[in-house]
Amino acid sequence: MAQLISLSRAARLVGVKRATLQKQIREGELHTFEGELDLSELLKVYPKTDLDGSGMVERADRIIENAFGKVLDTKDLPDAEVLATRVTLLSHELGTARARVNRFNKLVSRISDKLDSLEQAVGDPAVKAFRQWLESEIDEVQSAQGLHDEVLATDTFMRLLAAHVQLKPSGHDFFLNGSETLLHAGLRSGMQLRYGCTDGSCGRCRAKVISGEAKRVRAYPECLSEDELAAGYVTLCAHTAMTDVLLQVDEVIRPEEIESQVLPATLRRVDDLGQGMVGLVVNPVEPHRLQFLSGQSARIRIGDAAASYPIASCPCDETQVEFHINTADDNPLAARVAAGLDDVETLDLEGPRGDFVLNLESVHSLVFIAWDREFASIKSLIEQALALDVAEQIYIYWVTTDGSRPYLHNLCRAWQDAIDNVNYTRLEADPAVYGERAREVVGDTLAELAGQHYNVKVFDFYIGGPETVTEASRKYLVARGVPPAQVRTRHD
Structure with missing residues (x-):
């Protein structure tokens, strides 16, 4: 029976980019079954898979070393309830798989006995050839079992530590480590999820759990209606994944889908980048968050001085926004930055603007x-x-x-x-x-x-x-x- 795994898990296991596997699928080197890969076929294409080199074993050793006595402090390890849920689910899958293997082993044994009886009764060369072929195939499967089992064990261990989150209808996916929230894990992985606050009050990050199980980990006031809750909706900023989950979520696809925002911010840091360039790192004042896409710009206002500048940071860490100011620019804001910002504590941001964004659907x-x-x-x-x-x-x-x-x-x-x-x-x-x-x-x-x-x-x-x-x-x-x-x- 084929052991199917997702493209993202396959890429992690063999140490290549997902785009590499997608290219091999397009060129016919690999085949998918309902969007997933057969582990045995994957290992035929990557027979020299080095689990140590993939970093998984090293990460496992590090987590085990640090986890003893520090379970409540580590960010890598899920909490006890999440771990228990995942272990229970994997135990059920293991029991089901063992039962299937036993049934298939008995079936293969009966087929082999039947072929022996037919060969002795009729002496047909075709029967003998088929029996020899069957034995050869069984030997080949058993000889490859070592690496197959090792990869499967590694994948199982990864499933304990990191939940696989799939998004519908886009097909995008990411991994959630420890007990981080679904929103944080998605943004950290480059997903263009909707958000708008720091206290769970806006509800923009709502998503429907299609399969799997989510758990609330932030004690934010509930902002969803009873009908939404009954339909399986959760706020991504307040929930983590107990198991692998499939979410129906309204991702940001086009820049124009983000409404322009005007919000206050505090000046967190001023960095001298050299050559007349100054880095400004600002934090939107809670509970505000500036929703933007990588590559977009925002207008900065300090007192009467204002100008638009591209955002230099990624929404992967949406709690802070970075700008690079060329103090030689001919605008009031550049002049204000050049004069010094020691007396500045707050400023205003307006945006985002622009359509210079990544094409997430490209495989190039x-x-x-x-x-x-x-x-x-x-x-x-x-x-x-x-x-x-x-x-x-x-x-x-x-x-x-x-x-x-x-x-x-x-x-x-x-x-x-x-x-x-x-x-x-x-x-x-x-x-x-x-x-x-x-x-x-x-x-x-x-x-x-x-x-x-x-x-x-x-x-x-x-x-x-x-x-x-x-x-x-x-x-x-x-x-x-x-x-x-x-x-x-x-x-x-």
Whole structure:
């Protein structure tokens, strides 16, 4: 009997990106059964699966080491009630599976005995050949059982620690660790879930539990109606997953679905990023939250000074919002930041704005291109792409025109060093790109990028920079065969 597992669990087990498995499915190397993979077929394609190398065993050892006597403190381990529920469910599945295996073993034994009797009675060579084939198949299954059992045991252990959450109708999915809320786990994983408060009062994160079991872990006042509760709705900000769950949820698909918000915020931190760039990290005043998508912008107001800037952080941590301010910009807010913010405690945010967002339905590898100081929105998109963990490859190109290092060069280097599928390249361009020679200089610069990829048509491109440069970049890539829908740009 086939042991079926989801694409996300399969990717975790064999240590590849989900996009890699999707590509192999499209090319016929793997086959799905109602959206899931047969574990035996998966191991035939990945026979050298290294469970130690996948990090699962190391994580298990770390959790076991830290859990003894610290169960109530660890964030990795679910609480006792959740663990008990998952163990009970897995025990039931194990008992059912054992009963099925016993029945199939008895059936195979009876078939083998019947073939022996037929062979002795009639001496038909076809019967003998079939019996030999059956014995060969049984031997092959038994010889592969070691790795199969080890992978299955690892998957079972993972199911104890992390619940698999699937979203309907999008088909998106993520894993929930410990007893974190469904909303936090979803945002941390790059999902575009709806939210709007910090105290469970708005109800925007409501979802219907189609299958599985959820548990309330936040003592927020109930904001759902009795009819909604009776229909199986929960608020994602207040509940965790007791088991693997399937949720019917209204995700944010298009930027225009998010209503513009005006809310107060506190200035949490001011960072000197170098080269005249200042990082502002702000916290919306509770119970407010700024709902936004990676790549979007917001208007910042400090007293009478206001301007719109791209958000540099990812909604993966929606409790804080980051901006990068170029103090050389010609606007009142940049001048206010340049003068110092020691006397500033509060400010106002208005937004979000813009449609420079990730295409979550794409299966392509990603190329991000930032020109000079226009990195904030690119950073936000990269962080969401890393949280989603589905892109097979991520390429980051940062182009400067003054000979200086990009102001967050070390961050990009750190991503490249720490994450196998991230590649970072620093490029230099002629400052004439900001004049009449924009198209020529862009062509010369991007030719170096194109030379590193034999087929640019298989990538999604996200480009940030001044309008003349982003438009010239878009035209260059489209002229080289990239479909227009795979090139997205943001400009000031």
